[in-house]
Structure formats: structure tokens, C-alpha cells
Amino acid sequence: MYTTELADEACRDVREVGGKALGLAEMVADELPVSPAFTVVAAAYRAFLAQGDLRAQLDGILGNIAKPGDGAAYDKAERDILAVLGQTPLPSDVADQVRTSYEKLCRDTGVPDVAVAVRSSATAEDSVATSFAGEFETWVDIVGTADVLEHVRKCYLSVFSSRVLSYVAMKEIDPYSIEMAVVIQKTVRARAAGVMFTISPTSGDRSKIVLEANWGLGLSVVGGEVTPDRYVVEKVGLVVAERIMGDKRVEYRRGDALVEVPEDRRDAFCLTDAEVLALARFGKRLERLHGGAQDIEFAVDEELPDGSNLVLLQCRPETVWSNARRGPVFDPGGSVMSWISGSITGTNGGTYGAVDATHTSSTH
Structure with a gap:
């Protein structure tokens, strides 16, 4: 077989x-x-x-x-x-x-x-x-x-x-x-997509769920081609504690090329609070299922109706903090994925690059 x-x-x-x-x-x-x-x-x-x-x-x-x-x-x-x-x-x-x-x-x-x-x-x-x-x-x-x-x-x-x-x-x-x-x-026809961590990937705070997302497919987020919207959710009580607007100038509507985001969507959050909280609930379930913090890729499928349009693309153990011996040095104003990429290459000076060798593909 x-x-x-x-x-x-x-x-x-x-x-x-x-x-x-x-x-x-x-x-x-x-x-x-x-x-x-x-x-x-x-x-x-x-x-x-x-x-x-x-x-x-x-x-x-x-x-x-x-x-x-x-x-x-x-x-x-x-x-x-x-x-x-x-x-x-x-x-x-x-x-x-x-x-x-x-x-x-x-x-x-x-x-x-x-x-x-x-x-x-x-x-x-x-x-x-x-x-x-x-x-x-x-x-x-x-x-x-x-x-x-x-x-x-x-x-x-x-x-x-x-x-x-x-x-x-x-x-x-x-x-x-x-x-x-x-x-x-x-292929998910993504209105928006991104990554979710059931732990803060920059501080290791296990009481937080962090999501980053852009319009279109998640390739632009994982590839660092945009500064995505960032959402921080408190695990206890499931409330959106923080929203940071990204710089979402380009998106992948299909998998082969970037296109410009129309101006009326550049300054609008790509996820609603209801979508963020629904995704966070999925994140908590996955964390319980696997017994540890998770790194999750998700999308909002524009071909599906509200309420059934959230799709989980991938789930894997979070690795930044799993074997960390000390806290990383990071730019609090930077993108989570920029921090991950820097940790992999060792340019951030954190322990992740020393412990491990991450998206989704690479290409993503």
C-alpha cells in the first residue's frame, strides 16, 4: 500500500x-x-x-x-x-x-x-x-x-x-x-490564512495564544513577505487581549504569484474576533490532544459559509521553547515569523538556532 x-x-x-x-x-x-x-x-x-x-x-x-x-x-x-x-x-x-x-x-x-x-x-x-x-x-x-x-x-x-x-x-x-x-x-481558497502558536513564541508565556495572519494564502506569512496582523488571546477566559494591525500590501490569491492587496483591505483586520476566538478554541483542543504547545497553520476558506469556513492545515509541536535553556533576544515590534526565521539562522542570538535547525515549507 x-x-x-x-x-x-x-x-x-x-x-x-x-x-x-x-x-x-x-x-x-x-x-x-x-x-x-x-x-x-x-x-x-x-x-x-x-x-x-x-x-x-x-x-x-x-x-x-x-x-x-x-x-x-x-x-x-x-x-x-x-x-x-x-x-x-x-x-x-x-x-x-x-x-x-x-x-x-x-x-x-x-x-x-x-x-x-x-x-x-x-x-x-x-x-x-x-x-x-x-x-x-x-x-x-x-x-x-x-x-x-x-x-x-x-x-x-x-x-x-x-x-x-x-x-x-x-x-x-x-x-x-x-x-x-x-x-x-x-487547496483551500483562503480569504485569510496564517499561523497560530498555543504559547507566546517570543516570551514563552503559556497563558497566551498568538495568531498571525494575512489576506489570501498563508505563504506570505510564513515567507515573511508581509508584516501580518497579530492577535493575542488569553487562554483563561478566551478573550482577545491584543490586536496589532500589520502592513498587508501583498497576498497570494493562488499559489504561484503575489498580487497587491486592494487599499480598502490593507487597513482592515483580516480576521474577525469571532474567527480568532474559534481558532483559539481549536488551538486549546490540539494542545490538550498532543500534551504540549503547538504550532498550527490555518485558513479561512472563502468558498465556505461563516461558521464552517475555518480549516486547520497543519499541526506540529512548537519547538522554540521545548529545549530552550534561556530566554531569547527578540524585537517586540517585529513579526513572530521574522523571529522564528532569525532563530533558525542564529541571527537573533537565541537558543533555538543552537538547539534545532521551520513553514511550512519551506516554500512553505
Whole structure:
């Protein structure tokens, strides 16, 4: 079996579906709202690499990286691996099962050639000790069987990107221990979208829920292309304690390009208080479900009526404060996602960059 639906028990095996798919499956099991999806399990990735002499060729390329930390060597390895894997098709039985599952998704949603997000869900991703969040690729608005199959393969290639190879070398991780599952999920037509943390990611205050959002898809928030609206909710009593207007000049209406936000929406909050509080309730449920603080991606689907238009896209353990030994240095006026990005690269001077290697893709 190379594919599984979120409601299937098989989608609860993190070793086969990865953290991203597991998070979605657990939300479905807890009757939380997610967009319809299926998962291409890690067994399909193993079958891809088992073709011919691929492993031997990869071993030869990786063995030529003589000096850890040599960025040019990792860039060359990525190019060489892409030249090998980029010409390798998916095994026919894997392609057949992905094709069948995609056609079923089209039927279930009532949309022929439904647009989907193709989302990497690495089996090593999102653990507290070693976070790969943001290292692997996600694509949105992929339409049709052929493009879905091609982007599954692209997810596989992202395991061997220069940045991933460099990171696993730094952490002394066997690159073959990272196996790639892929989530194929109906694209949400987002009026607004963003991220929610069930802990303050800048102070570690567990009494707060923090949301950041922009108009359109959440790519602009995760990618740092806007200063999003920020909302702070008190967990006890569930009241909106703070609202900070962002600088929302651009948005993704589809997954391929930024467009300008009309002026009448730039100075309007993209979430209502009712939506913020409903999302916060979901956040509290997820925190109880997982037994710890969570990092959650969400959207408001403009195709759905009020009251049923909130969709949870992804849930993973919050990693900034999980192993922190001291408080980070941060700019209170900056974006939460800017702080996260700075922590990853080490430019903030906080402990997160030293402890871990985050969105959603990377691309998000």
C-alpha cells in the first residue's frame, strides 16, 4: 500500500506518514476541521530509491563531500543528485496508486482535476529534538494527475537539497534516515490564512495564544513577505487581549504569484474576533490532544459559509521553547515569523538556532 487517507488507521503511523500527515490524521480523529487529503506513505519513497542502482550512485556523490560545512560541496552534491534523480520516474505501482487516490479526491470534493497542495511530510520532520520544519518543499495549486505525480517526485528530491544535506551533516544524521511521505490536500481558497502558536513564541508565556495572519494564502506569512496582523488571546477566559494591525500590501490569491492587496483591505483586520476566538478554541483542543504547545497553520476558506469556513492545515509541536535553556533576544515590534526565521539562522542570538535547525515549507 502506497497511499492512505487521513481517517485510516495507517495514517497514524508516524514512521510511514511523517509528522505533517500524522498531525492532520489526529485532527480528523478529534473531529477538527481539515481540508480533504490523502498521504503517499514513506514506502513509496523507499520504492523510488530502490530502483536500479540509484542508492549506489547517491552513495558515490555523498561520499565525495570531503569537508563538512563546505557550502560549495553541498551545492555540487545537490546538482549531481538532481541530475540522477531528476530523470528517474516514480515506480509504476506507486504512480498507479497516487493516480487512483487523486481521482477519488476529485470525486469526493466534486471538483474535476481539483487543485491540491503537495506537501512534504518527512518522517524525521517536526520532532522536538531535531526539527526539519521548513527544510522541505510544499507546492500549492497543483492541478491534474501528471502534475501531482511530478510534484510527489519533487518532494523526494528535496531530501537531497543543499540546505538539508548541510543540516544533517551538522547534526550528524544519516541522510537515509530521513524518509519522505507526501500529503496531497485540496487547496483551500483562503480569504485569510496564517499561523497560530498555543504559547507566546517570543516570551514563552503559556497563558497566551498568538495568531498571525494575512489576506489570501498563508505563504506570505510564513515567507515573511508581509508584516501580518497579530492577535493575542488569553487562554483563561478566551478573550482577545491584543490586536496589532500589520502592513498587508501583498497576498497570494493562488499559489504561484503575489498580487497587491486592494487599499480598502490593507487597513482592515483580516480576521474577525469571532474567527480568532474559534481558532483559539481549536488551538486549546490540539494542545490538550498532543500534551504540549503547538504550532498550527490555518485558513479561512472563502468558498465556505461563516461558521464552517475555518480549516486547520497543519499541526506540529512548537519547538522554540521545548529545549530552550534561556530566554531569547527578540524585537517586540517585529513579526513572530521574522523571529522564528532569525532563530533558525542564529541571527537573533537565541537558543533555538543552537538547539534545532521551520513553514511550512519551506516554500512553505
